[in-house]
Amino acid sequence: MEKAKITVKEVTKIFGKSPKQATKLLDQGKSKSEILKETGNTVGVNRASFDVYPGEIFVIMGLSGSGKSTLVRLLNRLIEPTSGQVLIDDEDIVRMKPEQLRDVRRKKLSMVFQRFALFPHKTVLENTEYGLEVQNISKEKRSGKAQESLELVGLKGYEKSYPSELSGGMQQRVGLARALANDPDVLLMDEAFSALDPLIRKDMQDELLELQESMEKTIVFITHDLDEALRIGDRIALMKDGSIVQIGTPEEIMTNPANDYVERFVEDVDLSKVLTASHVMKRAETLRADRGPRVALQLMREQKLSSLYIVDKKQKLIGAITADDAAKAIEAKKEIADILITDLPTVAPDTLLTDMFVKMASSSLPLPVIDENDKFKGIIVRGAVIGALAGNETESAKGEVS
């Protein structure tokens, strides 16, 4: 595994007057509500530990009051941790002096806020410049960088507007531009899209993913919306009562919930919006295009298949043939090229199940999966999809080829 960008070790935050006493009770294994009853202290975050790797989107997900917003503020010390370590590039944020901390905040960490937190008295450009302005970078240089960053989020031409003149979605773009302007390694996004309308939220999620393709920042994203977590998260940490209950990829969490809480959380989720083609894909027999129909028919008989996929030398998918056509071709002395079905619908490995139903219905053959270089990766048979939606392990779901 590559080296972690952020390592959080046993970080705890207790709000109240006697955090030491509360920490002791926490060590004895008492619950959040017991500690509140006994000491009057609130456990914000309870011994959270996790690693975030460079270039990944790490989603911290939980209901309100689960401590997720506190946890993200412990990462840049907007809230002082009671105990534990937060290592960013192996440097412990918790033990830093104010000047060092300021430097890390200026250069390595940027934050995007739920309610945008734009400065109402500054223009869009001035807002975007803020992180550079506090570093005393010259006006010329910082407005150049801010300009680039605004272009990145699609707000060119709005430099002189004030935040109040923009829509919610545009305001959060400014928030994002401001966070990107000082080119940080890490973006902390606290419910960044939660205040937006569902449609705009989806657009922003797509745009973030698109931006992330080229930026490859390390992103810690807080949300209470499971769909959002599943959509954008490379890995998800689920929080409850200040503790992290499970960390895993979206599929791991969906298919293998660590406990009842997670299970109840995910049971309402539409699996077809989580599982991807690569999850239900099967290996398929292929044949090079320069072989004859006899070879094809032979192979299909051996493997008990009713169709076969034809690829070129570079494993690029050309088309498919059926056993019936192959048998007729042998009688009529035709080549494979003559009976090839080329207008096959295809899907990419990261296509969600929900997006492939229409294609599956339109084709009698299994859906071929091809990657971005048109290479043939495998096929999707209906039985495997149904098995996955029913919650079975996909490997055991043996669907017959139609």
Next chain:
Amino acid sequence: MQLFPKIPLADWVDSFVDMLTDNLEPVFDGITSGIDWFVEGIVSILAFPPALVLIAIFTILAWWSSRWPVAIFTLLGLLLIDNLGYWDPTIETLALVLTSVIISIILGVPLGIWASQSDRVRGIITPVLDFMQTMPAFVYLIPAILFFGIGMVPGIIASVIFAMPPTIRLTNLGIRQVPEDLIEASNAFGSTTKQKLIKVQLPLATPTIMAGINQSIMLSLSMVVIASLVGAPGLGADVYRAVTQIKVGIGFEAGLAIVILAIMLDRISQNIGKTKN
């Protein structure tokens, strides 16, 4: 029958004031001549142009900062004052008000900022401000006379004490009212305390601070009549004379001049606060 003997609070205050007068005389003298010089300066500047020129300047100022009704009111009001023959005392009153407001701002805004940065400072300042505002203003005049003598200066000191609290309070309030998420944003991008104050808190607190200054102007104007008891010049002195001689007509004229001045200053200072934001 008293259970305990009376606490000699009055004697203590007397001897404390005596001690201050004896020991700090040079300081008080310095303050007196400083304020004297300042007020004289303002009076001579305001009295230098002919009345009509100054009226024109104020009218333009009112028109620039507010809407035209305020400008018309200013024009007609000041012309009336001049016509009634109260131009010179009006200038003196204006100079007194400006001086005490400037002192209130110079002392009050930094104190307000300080109070906003620390709950402990606020905890100390708040009861002091309550004391300053509720103690009857006449009471300040007595030690003020002892420290600064008779005339304009004790009047200004008393009106500073009376008029400064709103500036301090509203500066503190304005800074503390800046939304928490903006403070978080400012911190998250690595601002120093000073950068946060100058770039975020003060600009956002400006309307509230201006409201405090507006209050200070009005309060110090209300003090000028009282200040005339210790010999401060201006419209207050005319009102005071009318009261002692039971001259209703003169009292009304001088009082009306104060009202005109008050409305003019209020509207102009309110709208300057608004146009800045």
